[in-house]
């Protein structure tokens with residue numbers, strides 16, 4: 048058996064509540080594994096009510112949080128502090144205020160020692176993809192929330208991390224832009240064997256993007272369902288209006304309705 052891309056093994060995470068000094072369990076004994084499929088990009092989506100522990104799972108993988116129990120390994124090595132093998136797009140992104148859009152997007156390439164001409168060419172391609180060429184020389188404070196989020200997405204995609212952690216990355220975008228960004232991530236997956244872990248509370252987005260969906264319970268997060276979405280290898284926008292797509296959506300909604308613990312703010316739409 049090959050080493051999995053990600054092994055998340057019996058992980059429990061607790062926070063210390065500053066007010067009460069009590070431990071709050073955010074993630075309880077969660078295990079999942081993502082195999083390393085050569086030449087195949089893959090998307091794993093986490094769907095769960097607000098406050099259940101989704102961001103905690105991604106932050107633990109990013110190395111931003113210590114775990115209390117269990118083990119997290121990326122391609123066979125325990126995760127350490129944030130590294131370039133893992134990229135993360137947060138819910139509310141803050142770009143470097145003192146760098147222009149282009150400099151923000153090129154940041155990782157600069158750290159990696161990529162020569163200026165190549166940096167420029169690659170960032171331009173990415174700025175085109177996220178429709179920010181006209182704002183390349185602007186500073187983040189001049190941008191709308193959705194534009195800032197696209198800077199974050201562009202910058203992270205350009206680093207081409209093997210494991211990409213996306214925490215409700217499209218929540219602040221209008222539907223059109225959101226569809227464009229979904230397409231961009233799917234394109235990246237077609238061209239690479241990267242793995243994306245994606246958090247959303249939108250059922251349609253989950254079904255459209257996922258190869259595998261994990262439905263989480265309310266806090267402490269536990270995996271209550273795993274759904275494989277097998278027939279979307281060739282995902283195109285039109286798939287959303289097919290009966291098969293609706294079937295998976297309905298199946299997922301049925302599961303959510305049977306599980307009162309997971310309802311919360313999960314929604315259908317977009």
Ligand SMILES: Nc1ncnc2c1ncn2[C@@H]1O[C@H](COP(=O)(O)OP(=O)(O)O)[C@@H](O)[C@H]1O
Nearest residue numbers: 062063064073096097098099100101102103266
């Ligand atoms: N730094 C923290 N200190 C104490 N509690 C926290 C902290 N961060 C998150 N929590 C709590 O842990 C739970 C899970 O948080 P989070 O993973 O952000 O949820 P989600 O992303 O699913 O909305 C929430 O109830 C939240 O209030």
Ligand SMILES: [Mg+2]
Nearest residue numbers: 101102138214
């Ligand atoms: Mg969150």
